[in-house]
Amino acid sequence: MSKFRLKLTGLFVLLIGFSVLAAGLLMGNSYQKNHQAALRDHMIRELHVLNAAAPWPVMDNEANQSEYLQTQAKRFKEIAGMRVTYIRLDGKVMGDSDHDPATMDNHLGRTEVQEALDSGTGSSIRHSDTLQQNMLYVAITVNGDKGSDKQGIIRLAMSLGDVERSLNNMWLALIFGLFLLFAIAAIISYRVALSVTRPLERMTSAAKRMANMDYAIRVPEGGRDEVGELARALNAMAGSLQEQLSEIRQNGTRLQSVLDNMTSGVVMIAHDGRITLYNRQAELLLGSTLRERVGRSYTEIRQHFELVGLIREGLENPVPLHEELTVYYPEERLLEINIVPMRLSGDEEPGLLLVVQDVTAIRRLERMRSEFVANVSHELKTPVAAVKGFAETLLSGAMNDPETARSFLTIIQDESERLNRLIGDILELSKIESRRSPLQFSPIDLPMFLARMTELLSAEAAKKEIVLDVQTEEGLFLEADEDRLGQILMNLMQNGINYTPEGGKVKVRAEIFTTNDGEEEEMVRITVSDTGIGIPKKDIPRIFERFYRVDKARSRSSGGTGLGLSIVKHLAELHHGTIRVESTVGVGSQFILELPLLQP
Ligand code: ADP
Numbered sequence: 001m002s003k004f005r006l007k008l009t010g011l012f013v014l015l016i017g018f019s020v021l022a023a024g025l026l027m028g029n030s031y032q033k034n035h036q037a038a039l040r041d042h043m044i045r046e047l048h049v050l051n052a053a054a055p056w057p058v059m060d061n062e063a064n065q066s067e068y069l070q071t072q073a074k075r076f077k078e079i080a081g082m083r084v085t086y087i088r089l090d091g092k093v094m095g096d097s098d099h100d101p102a103t104m105d106n107h108l109g110r111t112e113v114q115e116a117l118d119s120g121t122g123s124s125i126r127h128s129d130t131l132q133q134n135m136l137y138v139a140i141t142v143n144g145d146k147g148s149d150k151q152g153i154i155r156l157a158m159s160l161g162d163v164e165r166s167l168n169n170m171w172l173a174l175i176f177g178l179f180l181l182f183a184i185a186a187i188i189s190y191r192v193a194l195s196v197t198r199p200l201e202r203m204t205s206a207a208k209r210m211a212n213m214d215y216a217i218r219v220p221e222g223g224r225d226e227v228g229e230l231a232r233a234l235n236a237m238a239g240s241l242q243e244q245l246s247e248i249r250q251n252g253t254r255l256q257s258v259l260d261n262m263t264s265g266v267v268m269i270a271h272d273g274r275i276t277l278y279n280r281q282a283e284l285l286l287g288s289t290l291r292e293r294v295g296r297s298y299t300e301i302r303q304h305f306e307l308v309g310l311i312r313e314g315l316e317n318p319v320p321l322h323e324e325l326t327v328y329y330p331e332e333r334l335l336e337i338n339i340v341p342m343r344l345s346g347d348e349e350p351g352l353l354l355v356v357q358d359v360t361a362i363r364r365l366e367r368m369r370s371e372f373v374a375n376v377s378h379e380l381k382t383p384v385a386a387v388k389g390f391a392e393t394l395l396s397g398a399m400n401d402p403e404t405a406r407s408f409l410t411i412i413q414d415e416s417e418r419l420n421r422l423i424g425d426i427l428e429l430s431k432i433e434s435r436r437s438p439l440q441f442s443p444i445d446l447p448m449f450l451a452r453m454t455e456l457l458s459a460e461a462a463k464k465e466i467v468l469d470v471q472t473e474e475g476l477f478l479e480a481d482e483d484r485l486g487q488i489l490m491n492l493m494q495n496g497i498n499y500t501p502e503g504g505k506v507k508v509r510a511e512i513f514t515t516n517d518g519e520e521e522e523m524v525r526i527t528v529s530d531t532g533i534g535i536p537k538k539d540i541p542r543i544f545e546r547f548y549r550v551d552k553a554r555s556r557s558s559g560g561t562g563l564g565l566s567i568v569k570h571l572a573e574l575h576h577g578t579i580r581v582e583s584t585v586g587v588g589s590q591f592i593l594e595l596p597l598l599q600p
Contacts, residue, residue, distance in 0.1 A: 005197040012189030043138040043156045055145035069095030083157040112139040134160040199227045215242035265356035271349035273297045287330035303329040314339040314352045334360045375547045383415040425563040432570045439481035441599045446476040464502045472510040479599045484571045491564040492528040498558040500532030522597040529590035535583040544569040
């Protein structure tokens with residue numbers, strides 16, 4: 001039970017108890033008084049009746065007089081059952097129904113006697129030691145029997161035992177009634193208090209739950225009184241808080257998903273060096289997890305010594321910083337780091353915002369581009385220098401010797417052809433890389449197609465006495481760009497012929513197969529194998545790079561540009577396929593091209 005309810009109930013009970021008690025006391029008292037007054041009046045009337053029936057005898061003989069009064073007293077006692085005492089004006093007892101007057105002391109000092117002497121009637125309540133009871137004494141002065149003046153006093157005595165008993169009963173009933181009333185009052189008070197305090201208790205517990213961020217709670221709104229008003233206000237407050245909280249949460253999740261889906265790593269550092277935010281990309285780029293970082297100091301990022309230094313610099317001198325760092329954990333990467341000092345709100349000290357971007361691929365591409373340009377210039381320089389050199393030699397006299405002139409002009413022709421091929425390949429590669437000309441897919445009858453390729457190269461193969469062998473299943477169709485696929489096979493087969501000594505063999509095999517990694521897909525595998533010189537293991541990973549050649553001189557002599565395989569690789573990828581190589585030096589190589597049967 002709540003304290004408030006207890007207090008309220010107590011107050012009600014106390015108030016009701018006091019009023020009921022006061023009323024009871026008042027009632028009891030007045031009842032007692034009225035009762036005694038009525039009794040007295042009654043006794044006075046009886047005294048008058050008694051006096052009228054047997055008036056005080058005026059006699060000279062005191063003994064006779066006393067005897068007479070004594071007899072009267074006893075008679076009356078028998079009739080009315082009350083003690084009667086006849087007292088002379090001087091206080092001497094002349095007759096008594098219960099005692100012998102001779103043995104009784106003077107009664108002049110008794111209160112009722114005094115009062116009677118003063119005003120004609122008197123009364124008094126005293127405790128009788130003989131009877132062990134409270135007695136009511138009522139006395140009146142009486143005249144003599146012959147119309148003479150005041151002769152004596154008649155006194156009636158009555159035990160108050162019965163009266164008191166009935167009074168006691170009355171008190172008992174009163175107390176019991178009071179008690180009952182009190183109990184009922186207590187119950188009613190409790191209920192009243194309950195009806196007042198219950199809504200308040202509900203609201204208190206609701207407010208407590210709201211303090212614990214449970215804003216879904218509502219209290220019964222009740223009537224139109226102040227308590228109902230308060231309940232409505234509380235509900236409205238909870239509703240508004242709930243709305244605001246959900247908005248805050250929504251904003252939070254929105255922000256979180258923005259941060260998590262960013263391609264940059266974001267790290268926020270408070271002015272004291274504590275990390276306050278660490279997004280998913282930061283986890284990826286810097287290696288440690290959110291749990292390892294947030295709440296800790298940035299100095300605990302031990303794997304990235306340089307980064308820690310940069311952050312320290314940013315904290316000491318809050319100006320924007322931009323730096324590129326190579327990190328080796330969790331793997332080697334080139335990271336672009338932007339440090340922005342930021343003020344969070346109001347008077348909070350500025351912190352740092354770190355935006356981390358992986359620029360490894362971009363830088364590698366840039367490097368490759370510039371390397372390519374350098375390579376192109378270098379590759380072009382050689383034939384140009386040759387053409388220029390031989391032309392100059394011719395002009396400065398060699399022209400006159402027809403033999404020399406012829407051989408020089410042949411070289412010039414070869415070199416310009418080479419130059420032409422080189423430029424053609426470079427243009428082709430740049431066209432493929434920039435995807436300027438999209439592929440035109442169409443169904444290709446592979447056996448027919450491979451037969452045509454073989455025919456185109458047959459003369460070249462025959463020159464080196466190389467056998468060209470094609471194996472395919474009849475009716476094998478493939479969806480591809482015919483010209484591009486031709487380019488691929490031409491390059492592979494030409495390489496086969498080029499890098500295979502005389503009398504060797506170049507074999508082309510085509511077959512259909514089904515992938516079983518994840519979803520099933522029908523693919524075509526075209527293998528171009530030769531019995532040539534092979535490729536050293538260390539060169540295999542680089543074989544598809546532009547201008548990469550295992551043996552420059554050999555490639556040159558065979559008219560290669562070093563671009564063939566990189567064109568092949570690009571084209572295979574444009575067909576959503578792959579190309580790989582397996583080779584053993586001195587035994588031969590096989591290039592394995594795998595393309596989807598149908599283009600997605
Ligand atoms: P190239 O014009 O020099 O042939 P490619 O890009 O076609 O250029 O080939 C790159 C290099 O790969 C070649 O210079 C050669 O060293 C090696 N190579 C390619 N095909 C074969 C093969 N069938 N056998 C041995 N080496 C090969």
